[in-house]
Amino acid sequence: xEPTKELADAIYRERVRRARKLSTGERLATCIELFEGxxxxxxxxxxxxxxxxxxxxxxAELRRRLGRLRQLHEHGIYRPVKAD
Numbered sequence: 518x519e520p521t522k523e524l525a526d527a528i529y530r531e532r533v534r535r536a537r538k539l540s541t542g543e544r545l546a547t548c549i550e551l552f553e554g555x556x557x558x559x560x561x562x563x564x565x566x567x568x569x570x571x572x573x574x575x576x577a578e579l580r581r582r583l584g585r586l587r588q589l590h591e592h593g594i595y596r597p598v599k600a601d
Contacts, residue, residue: 556583 563578
């Protein structure tokens with residue numbers, strides 16, 4: 518069963534409401550937590566794609582990919598979708 522648009526919108530509004538109540542420190546901690554989670558998923562993907570890489574090589578590939586994402590962002594090629 519898929520959620521309805523109304524349910525999805527209500528969940529989104531609640532998340533935004535809670536986020537607006539966070540202090541600057543809490544927001545920073547949340548950003549760090551999200552970044553660590555995202556890089557963890559990226560590492561898992563790299564290990565899946567290249568199962569023979571050692572830890573150092575996985576970290577090097579992660580840095581390469583993050584650098585590429587930064588380049589795309591700096592050149593305006595990648596633009597996040599803005600919520601309505």
